Amino acid sequence: MTESGSPSERIAAELRRRIAAGELAPGARVPSTRRITQEWGVAMATATKVLNRLREEGLVRAVPGVGTVVAGKPAPAGDRSRPASPREARSGAEPSGARRARAGGEHELTRERIVATAVRVADEEGLAALSMRRVATDLGVATMSLYRHVSGKDELLRLMTDVAFGEEPLPESPAPDxxxxxxxxxxxxxxxxxxxxxxxxxxxxxxxxxxxxxxxxxxxxxxxxxxxxxxxxxxxxxxxxxxxxxxxxxxxxxxxxxxxxxxxxxxxxxxxxxxxxxxxxxxxxxxxxxxxxxxxxxxxxxxxxxxxxxxxxxxxxxxxxxxxxxxxxxxxxxxx
Structure with missing residues (x-):
């Protein structure tokens, strides 16, 4: 396999395309190595190679406390006042009204959707990024509406834990040895x-x-x-x-x-x-x-x-x- 056809080069090419198309604007976070391994199914070493290549080309840079972002000056505050989340970085920033329309409104909010969203946030950005407010924002609903389904963050973490352990059940019968x-x-x-x-x-x-x-x-x-x-x-x-x-x-x-x-x-x-x-x-x-x-x-x-x-x-x-x-x-x- 030639270098141009290697997994790392294909992924790097896709990220270059997103940057060139403006899907990843200057200052926006690019997918982390963890996110690259999840999205493309490659090893951590391959994901690291992708970001190193883009960094060498001057397309991205590491920002302490933020992660790897697109190089260049961010857009004006009225256009984008913060680095994009991994979710926005993949699909472009989306107006809050559009998020609400996609989410279907509070009347369709369920405990399962809340927990699934919380797990996704924690998987993509780490536990530090998880809050009731963040989950509500991703669902396009008011923060207080979550409390009709989940009593608070402690219960949310308990439910997330159960979902994580339930994804891969134990064998039906224990091994004899x-x-x-x-x-x-x-x-x-x-x-x-x-x-x-x-x-x-x-x-x-x-x-x-x-x-x-x-x-x-x-x-x-x-x-x-x-x-x-x-x-x-x-x-x-x-x-x-x-x-x-x-x-x-x-x-x-x-x-x-x-x-x-x-x-x-x-x-x-x-x-x-x-x-x-x-x-x-x-x-x-x-x-x-x-x-x-x-x-x-x-x-x-x-x-x-x-x-x-x-x-x-x-x-x-x-x-x-x-x-x-x-x-x-x-x-x-x-x-x-």
Missing amino acids: WREGLETVARLQWRIYRRHPWLASTMSFTRPVMAPDAAAHTERSIAVLAGRGLSWEEMAQASVALAAFVCGLAVHFEREAQAEQDSGLSAEEWMDRTNGEDHERLMADPERFPMFDALSRGPEIDLSLEGLFAFGMARMLDGVGQLIERRGAGAGDENG
């Missing part, structure tokens, strides 16, 4: 967090949200451990500890997406440009940092989120296995 069963649940949670990077930061394991589709994951994890000689407390703690590990690592999906949006740099680019000198100083002091020095001289190490997830999950399951072995599968039923 406990390790396979727990791994299935953990990998499913990982995929859900990756699809919705904002989700992990809303989860709490001390004040859990009672969302049925999320609670089903804990139910399944306990079920695959039942009858293995563990107490109810041990089964619950093993299930929740594994879920907390997955969630804790997945929090970095949102953090990295926001950092990339703010800086216009991928994690790899940021490390190259920002931490290069610091890294060199560490390597130059092998007496103080002998392990860093040894690591730098060895083979490449996978410290990606995917690599850490796979390693950490395997080690946690190893520990559960050792506990089951100590209890002994035939030691009697302690679960009753």
Whole structure:
């Protein structure tokens, strides 16, 4: 495949067209790397390459706190007084009256539409962009009209959580092998967090949200451990500890997406440009940092989120296995 026919070049060409046609005006936000991966189904590296290419051509620039925007002076305040949202950037700014006409008015407002809109805002722009007012604006209705369907943002987040977990149901029956069963649940949670990077930061394991589709994951994890000689407390703690590990690592999906949006740099680019000198100083002091020095001289190490997830999950399951072995599968039923 030639470079001109590569996915990154095709996407870059489409964004160039939008800029040339005025669909993306000067100062308007261009789709983020996260949005590009969702809209075109490409890898994050490809999306990063697209924005880097446009940046090198001088068509876009990174604005701290905003993201990557079209280069050049913004239109007059009366024409466009703020950078466009990703939604506007894809289709052009739309008058509020048109949004209301499209939304169908408040008489067609439903809880499902409110939640779907909130999930879309959080997916595209991050949780910081989500508010009752923002959801109402996207729906073309008055903010107070939302409260007839949702009591407030806390309930909205609970409903969003349930929708996210319900998008990909658990297998109908648990795996007969406990390790396979727990791994299935953990990998499913990982995929859900990756699809919705904002989700992990809303989860709490001390004040859990009672969302049925999320609670089903804990139910399944306990079920695959039942009858293995563990107490109810041990089964619950093993299930929740594994879920907390997955969630804790997945929090970095949102953090990295926001950092990339703010800086216009991928994690790899940021490390190259920002931490290069610091890294060199560490390597130059092998007496103080002998392990860093040894690591730098060895083979490449996978410290990606995917690599850490796979390693950490395997080690946690190893520990559960050792506990089951100590209890002994035939030691009697302690679960009753």
